[in-house]
Amino acid sequence: MFVIDSIGFFNTAVPLGVLALLAVLLPRVLVDRETRSHGKVLHGIALSAAFLVAIGFLISIAVTQMRGFEAVGHFEIDPLGAAWVHLRLSLMAAIVWAPILGLVWFGHAQGVEARRGQDIAAGGR
Structure with a gap:
């Protein structure tokens, strides 16, 4: 296993900023804005989380490659070990984007309840 020894703007702030921005934008694309179903909202949020983990995985590979470690070559030597390293790093980044995605x-969910309330007030159920 390798260690990324320093925290910097391009290897930490930019990737986390991209993931945080995507945590806001992906649900806008993946969740129907007119749904009255919490299940559909949950599905869109879960899909967003899966995309964020996958994008974080790719960002992890790019950052380690940029830092001088042969990340792509590591997959040829030890595919499972390399996948585990980058998956772990991707999941560690969830400490930033998961609370944003939760909000x-x-x-x-508030939008769903507001639309349900409007439907009830309009006389329909």
Whole structure:
């Protein structure tokens, strides 16, 4: 296993910023804005989380490659070990984007309840 020894703007702030921005934007694309179903909201949020893990995985590979470690070559030597390293790093980045995604989920859930309330007030169920 390798160690990324320093925290910097391009190897930490930019990747985390990209993931945080995607945590806000992906649910806007993946969740129907007019849904009255919490299940559909949950599905869109879960899909967003899966995309964020996958994108974090790719960002991890790019950052380690940029830092001088032969990340792509590591997959040829030890594919499972390399996948585990980058998956772990991707999941560690969730400490930044998961709370943001949770707040976005809360916002979408409030929208569902508001639309349900409007339907009830309009006389339909």
